[in-house]
Amino acid sequence: MMDLKYWKLERDADGIAWATLDVADAGANTLGSPVLTELGAVLDRLEVQPPSGLVIRSGKAAGFIAGADVEEFTRIDSAAAARAMVDKGWTLFGRLAAVRYPTLALIRGHCMGGGLELALACRYRIVVDEPGTRLALPEVMLGIYPGWGGMLRLPALIGPAAALDLMLTGKGVDAARARRLGLADACVPPRVMDNAARMTLLSGQPPRRLPLLQRLLNGPLRGLVAAGARKQVAARAPREHYPAPWAIVEVWERYGGNALAVPEGSPASLGALFGSDTARNLIRVFFLQERLKGFGKGADFTPRRVHVVGAGVMGGDIAIECALRGMTVTLQDQSVQRIAPVVARAAKRFERKFKGRARDVSFALDRIIADPHGHGVARADVIVEAIYENLEAKRALFVELEQRARPDALLASNTSSLRIGDIATALRAPSRLTGIHFFNPVAVMPLVEVVRTAATDEATFRQAAAFVRKLDKLPLPVRDEPGFLVNTVLGPYMYEALRCVDEGIAPATIDAALTAFGMPMGPIELIDTVGLDIAVAAGKALAGPDAALPRGLAERVAAGQLGKKSGQGFYAWPGGKVNKPAAGAPPAGLAGRVLAPLLAAAQECVSRGVVVDEDLADAGVIFGTGFAPFTGGPFNHLRTMRRSG
Structure with missing residues (x-):
């Protein structure tokens, strides 16, 4: 019998088996080939002595399963290798879906790609109502499709139009929306999640079944849905640049969501997608993004109070993002009247974000405090300057902020064109000042340039990058030059x-x-x-x-x-x-x-x-300007042009 390295299998007094995934020495669970092999061994054991039910959960403090091991994608060098990888997951999850005993995925935190496909193979899904819980099939962002059953099971569960929308965009849904879509059977708080899983498994309730019209649209009328989906794809993803969305529609419509049934030679085949330049480049972009995320690690810094000076478009939107992420924000400008439009803008943003959850909207708004006299400076963990682009005005402001701020507070300027070092000359301790340059619109643009000056100390930079990551943005280290990179x-x-x-x-x-x-x-x-x-x-x-x-x-x-x-x-x-x-x-x-x-x-x-290497330049220009991701970035694009002559 195989020893289990990644999975832990336990039975409780009710005969329920609890399979807990915890990939050691990794911040997130991924479904690499060894993990899938072990899951097969778990099912083997349960086949010998069937449980009253099976719960699949994560042993991580945060996060269910982040998806497949993307590193394994880089080693796929042939159509046969792509087919073997997809066949392994497809067959295993098909086996899980067919077991006689009830199965349940208990989802707390991110549930992405192959992780969601595993959850879809279970009879039930319970999501934990926390901000970190998010479900998505983002394979299209890597230039491929969800080949382990997502194209089969998601349309059958929530209807083809909603399923295609999720698969074609790669966008995620939070716990509440997952419940509304029918993707989850229940949405529960953390304190009752184990009991809810146990009760659901033992309830005997039948799996969710689509209404008749949705079953028809997922069956004999699927051509109507496919035609509409192709029209939407054509408007935003040219086939020659992004073949994966087109392939998703075709595999669902013509092959029932089974990528293994697509003949080689078809543009929708596994060999065509995994062997495409687009997939190689988008997988490259994924690793560039992971590198940017890494700059926010290693700093023991959890800002709770942020003070923003300047309630214009940029300052106001920075304040809104901070409040949205749970930070208390004091927003300073010359008068309350100048701050009021930001609060009105925040209300609209929060209502969209927390649709139908008035209490969450109210709490988020309460975290934005109008502070025309700057009283919040003295208590802030982070102070962000976002006033007009004038060197002397910024210097004068930072002289005052340095005097009033805590000695350990992070001081940052959002300047887009001035040198941080020129601003810092007014400070007693120039090493305290860094640049944190957001892009407009702040809510949409993922990149933030974090500026190192000759005087910036390593701790200050790490704190700045950690703050950026707390806002779910990507920190790009740049040298202190006018205009930085982007x-x-x-x-x-x-x-x-x-x-x-x-x-x-x-x-x-x-x-x-x-x-x-x-x-x-x-x-x-x-x-x-x-x-x-x-x-x-x-x-x-x-x-x-x-x-x-x-x-x-x-x-x-x-x-x-x-x-x-x-x-x-x-x-x-x-x-x-x-x-x-x-x-x-x-x-x-x-x-x-x-x-x-x-x-x-x-x-x-x-x-x-200005940036230390070509890869970081590619990352910065893609995430800061939207430079065509399918090219892999400007330097990758230059290399491709040189190879093609």
Whole structure:
């Protein structure tokens, strides 16, 4: 009989077997091949002496199962190897789904990818009502599909439209939404989770069954759902760049969710997907993201009180994110009237986040405290400056903050264009100041640049990175240079697009060429969204105050046409929505021309040490600008272009 290394199997007085997964020396459980083999051994033991029920749970303090071991994906070198890996999980989970005794997945914390596919193979699922509980099938983000039964079982459980939405976007749901969707049978607090699992297993209640219409849509009428899904995919994921969403629809519609039934040679086959450049590059991006997450580890720093100075768009949104993550925020500006719009904005954000949970909305709002006189400075663990971009104003502010703050408080500036070292010269202890540069919109953009100056000590940097991770953002270490990484590469890219406009190429044509390349938004629409005045200020900060502005930009700013914020820029923005004319045929090489300055600037940033290597530059530009993820980042894209000649 196999000794169990990853699983612990116990029986209680009711005859229930409790299988606890705890992958040693790992922060999260993953379903690598040895873990799956052991799960097979667990089922072997239970087949000999069947229990009254089986509970599958995690032995980690937080987190159920993070998914498959992505490292194993990098070793797949053939269609046969891809098929063998998928067959192992498909067969094992099929066996779990077919056992005679009732089975239940007790889900506390993240339940991703293969972890959710395992849970779907159980008869019941109970989710623990905690902020960390999240369920998703994010395989599409890696350029592949959920091949261990997710495409079969999720549509049968919650209906095909809802299931395809989750699989095609990779987005997750929290515990409450999982219960509403029917993905979970119950949503319970931690204190009763074991009893709830026991009662559900012994209840004898039948598994959830879809209503008749949903069963028809998952059966003879699935072509209707598939057609709608393909239309949605076409709008956001070109097949040549992102084949996985198209494959998910095809495997569900034509092969019942069984990837093993897809013939080799089909674009939806395992060999085609796992062997694609897109999958290789997106798996690369996954590891780049994990590297960024690692910068927030190793610091014993749990900020509970944050003081933000500046209740503008950036300062207000930083305050909202902190409150959303459970921190108490004191927000300072010249008057309560300036702070009030932030509270109104926060209320809308929290109502969307905590839909139907008025108590949680109220608690989150209570964590944002208007503080025009800055009383919160003295108690704050973190102090973030987000006032206007003026060196002397920031210096004067930090002189006052340093005097009033606790000696161990983290001092940070959200400046986007000034050197942190220049601001820090006003401090008695310049090593205390770091840069924590968020991007707009704060709620959406995952990257935060964490700025090291020559004086920044290691403890300060680690605290800053840990704070960023507490906000569920990705910290990117950058050297103290004007524009840091992201703005330094974005500026030349946007200005090259503006020069194209000056030459007579229509803005919509330029944007169409770049979105066809894979950018999430064209550069002209991006400038309109950021604000033409901001583009002018950033250009002067990076290129010098005497640098010549593109003519179209200068003329529009002089006319008060600042983009989305004013209702008119290069495009009209009625009701805050862009109104673009039809795009013309782009000149040959237009996308390459506009991208060339971005690629050159990225190379220059690495050579100057703004980031320490090309991989971090790729990560920063992908997560900070949306640079086409399927390419693997600007440096990976350059290498691919060189290989292809």
